[in-house]
Amino acid sequence: MxxxxxxxxxxxxxxxxxxxxxxxxxxxxxxxxxxxxxxxxxxxxxxxxxxxxxxxxxxxxxxxxxxxEEPTGRYVLEICNDLACALRGADDFVDMAARKLGVPPESTTPDGLFTLKTVMCLGACHRAPMLQCNLKFYENLDETRFDALLADLRAKAAAGDPEPxxxxxxxxxxxxx
Structure with missing residues (x-):
């Protein structure tokens, strides 16, 4: 309790x-x-x-x-796909992220490490595609940066995630x- x-x-x-x-x-x-x-x-x-x-x-x-209100993965990847972000490629970015993670949006990877979500407006439209992961923003993303983020998060998880x-x-x- x-x-x-x-x-x-x-x-x-x-x-x-x-x-x-x-x-x-x-x-x-x-x-x-x-x-x-x-x-x-x-x-x-x-x-x-x-x-x-x-x-x-x-x-x-x-x-x-x-x-x-449902269990999530250790890292919740929330990708903004509101209109302004969609105009900067967010929809394609969501598709790429889903393919890389092997799960559709609103799902968690089988290992329980990542939950992929789409959300409306995180307030960084001018830096889309962007995502929020456990309250931290990642902006101006592309496939290379997304791959690096996933690698970094996997390494942190393996090390016990020393972040606060x-x-x-x-x-x-x-x-x-």
Whole structure:
């Protein structure tokens, strides 16, 4: 349970906000990082910590594209294919990525390493084709750069992924004002 494992961090986070409910997105990220996705039980757990109705958490999970209600791969590759990005080659880029990964969009590779998703507007239209991977942007992509990204991510996964986790990023500023 989140409250048991992250009691000190959650208390520090809640103390940072004038109203507990203001910490909702942070706790949703924490739950997703801990469980791999936001299951019904995880959403109820976040609701319980914040004294909110679970349907509020469900509505936020449905609204924000960074929350997943189904299990995902270790690396979620979200490719923007909104109109502006499509005009810069995003649709062809999505097709190439799906071919390279061996799965269609909205699917996870059999090894559980990558989930390929299409999303609407990540706010970098002028640098398309682009993708977001676990909150990090990669812009002006082509096949060569995509191959290099996949190789880098596979190497990081094999090494245990030394990058800061979402939990570390969420709590890195707790206590700072």
């Amino acid at each position: 989140l409250r048991d494992k992250y009691a000190n961090e959650i208390d520090a986070l809640l103390a940072r906000f004038p109203q507990k409910k203001s910490a909702v997105l942070h706790l949703m990220h924490l739950a997703q990082n801990e469980y791999g996705y936001l299951s019904d039980a995880a959403m109820r757990e976040v609701a319980g910590i914040l004294d909110l109705d679970p349907t509020h958490i469900l509505s936020l999970a449905g609204f924000y594209s960074l929350f997943y 986790s979402v939990v570390e990023r969420i709590f890195s500023y707790v206590g700072e004002r």
